[in-house]
Amino acid sequence: AQSVTQPDIHITVSEGASLELRCNYSYGATPYLFWYVQSPGQGLQLLLKYFSGDTLVQGIKGFEAEFKRSQSSFNLRKPSVHWSDAAEYFCAVVLYNQGGKLIFGQGTELSVKP
Amino acid sequence: GAVVSQHPSRVICKSGTSVKIECRSLDFQATTMFWYRQFPKKSLMLMATSNEGSKATYEQGVEKDKFLINHASLTLSTLTVTSAHPEDSSFYICSASNGFSYNEQFFGPGTRLTVL
Numbered sequence: 001a002q003s004v005t006q007p008d009i010h011i012t013v014s015e016g017a018s019l020e021l022r023c024n025y026s027y028g029a030t031p032y033l034f035w036y037v038q039s040p041g042q043g044l045q046l047l048l049k050y051f052s053g054d055t056l057v058q059g060i061k062g063f064e065a066e067f068k069r070s071q072s073s074f075n076l077r078k079p080s081v082h083w084s085d086a087a088e089y090f091c092a093v094v095l096y097n098q099g100g101k102l103i104f105g106q107g108t109e110l111s112v113k114p
Numbered sequence: 115g116a117v118v119s120q121h122p123s124r125v126i127c128k129s130g131t132s133v134k135i136e137c138r139s140l141d142f143q144a145t146t147m148f149w150y151r152q153f154p155k156k157s158l159m160l161m162a163t164s165n166e167g168s169k170a171t172y173e174q175g176v177e178k179d180k181f182l183i184n185h186a187s188l189t190l191s192t193l194t195v196t197s198a199h200p201e202d203s204s205f206y207i208c209s210a211s212n213g214f215s216y217n218e219q220f221f222g223p224g225t226r227l228t229v230l
Binding site: 034036041042043044045046049090094099100101102104105106107109 | 156
């Protein structure tokens with residue numbers, strides 16, 4: 001069955017430190033992967049996406065993610081976290097053979113300490 | 115481009131009443147729209163998928179008679195929560211896809227429903 005797993009429910013990092021949020025997927029075909037960010041009470045904002053090609057994708061706000069097929073992973077990284085990055089982060093895979101349904105991970109809440 | 119709006123952003127209603135939430139794609143034609151429900155500190159749960167001019171496809175466990183979805187045009191889908199009860203209180207988010215770009219979905223800002 002298709003699934004997305006974000007092993008870390010909550011992560012706290014210091015401002016200026018580097019960040020890596022983990023995402024593992026289970027999908028039988030080539031995955032199309034997304035990372036979204038959600039601030040409290042808001043909708044989802046797309047950070048970046050991977051469809052094909054270069055496995056290191058750049059997104060907005062200085063985020064990047066690397067697709068590793070051998071590890072079924074799509075981890076999100078940022079070299080230097082800002083206080084405004086505190087939010088909920090969701091990894092997702094699109095089931096393009098099921099009408100484009102998205103399967104979301106459980107989410108990782110990021111806290112940033114001064 | 116690819117902007118999706120929702121209205122209202124917040125609604126409070128009495129138990130037993132019905133509430134309608136609108137989802138609009140402002141600058142593209144949405145062949146498919148999705149409705150999600152999100153509980154506090156939880157991920158998004160897909161409720162249903164709707165294609166313009168067709169009946170919505172509901173996910174297992176979602177009551178189609180309680181959550182009525184209409185996708186009458188390529189830019190508008192509505193979710194009506196009928197006979198709302200306090201347990202229906204939640205954050206409802208819609209998304210829209212134009213069928214291109216690997217079915218990428220564009221999300222609305224969400225609607226906070228509180229049933230008293």
